[in-house]
Structures are given as C-alpha cells and as structure tokens.
Amino acid sequence: MILKSEKKMKEDIQGTWLRSFQGSIKVITKCPTVFDSSSYDEYWMFKDDNFYSYYMYSPATGCDRGTPDLNDADNIDTALVCKFKIDTQILKAFLKFQLISGGLDTTGATFYDKWEFVTLDSKILYLATDTKNGAGVQQREFSKVK
Numbered sequence: 001m002i003l004k005s006e007k008k009m010k011e012d013i014q015g016t017w018l019r020s021f022q023g024s025i026k027v028i029t030k031c032p033t034v035f036d037s038s039s040y041d042e043y044w045m046f047k048d049d050n051f052y053s054y055y056m057y058s059p060a061t062g063c064d065r066g067t068p069d070l071n072d073a074d075n076i077d078t079a080l081v082c083k084f085k086i087d088t089q090i091l092k093a094f095l096k097f098q099l100i101s102g103g104l105d106t107t108g109a110t111f112y113d114k115w116e117f118v119t120l121d122s123k124i125l126y127l128a129t130d131t132k133n134g135a136g137v138q139q140r141e142f143s144k145v146k
Contacts, residue, residue, distance in 0.1 A: 006086045009093060009120060013086070016045045017125050017142035044125075044142060046084065051097060053080040078102070080111065093117040095127060112138060 019042040119126040
C-alpha cells in the first residue's frame, strides 16, 4: 500500500469480491424463513463510488436481512449499501464507508465504517480494522471474481 494513489486504488478495487472464510462453511442464522441450515457466500461489490455487500444462499431461502430487496425469492440478499472513498497516506491506506442502508440488520455482524488496506491487487483484497470495543482486530480477505 506504500505510495499508491487514491485514484489507482479506486480503479483496483472496482468489481466483485468473494469473501474467504478460511475453509469453514458459513451457515445462515437469524433468518425467520429458514428452518433448516443453509450455507452462504458473502460478496462485496465496488462500482464507481458505491459499495454493496450481499449474500448468496444455497439453496435459495427467501431471507431478507439488511437492505430491503425487491425479490425475496432469489438467493441474493443485499445487506449493506454505502458510498465509499479511499484515503491514502504515505505508508497506509484506508477504505471509508458512508452508510446508506442496512447498517442495523439482523445478521449479527457489526458495521465498521473504516478499514485499513493490508493488500489490494488484481486478485486479493485484504482489510483489517479495530473492533468496536478495542479488544482485537476484525479481518476480511477476498478474492476477485469479476
């Protein structure tokens, strides 16, 4: 992240990224329409100045958490919609979100509005942030899918 420009990083982050759960299978919880287990994938999409996080369920659940979806019958559930910007310094770079919708969802995940870039290249996005209580670090690792 050393000496990368905001413009270059914004170009590099554009697209859709699949979150890696380090080999563990994530199972949906806190969804009233799901009585059996359903696994999911989490995606982060950056398009222009906008950010969208969404879940893809397998099988489709009709679950709608976070930002209201127009189609509950598909397997895509939009969680967050934000504006984003990248703030670069000489030795660090930050991804900052301005929440538009979905921050008070029922996923159990805490919304963090500022992440530090650990890695950003054409294939890998790795972010970290301090937890809200200051007792640790949250990390997210993604691979680019398109």
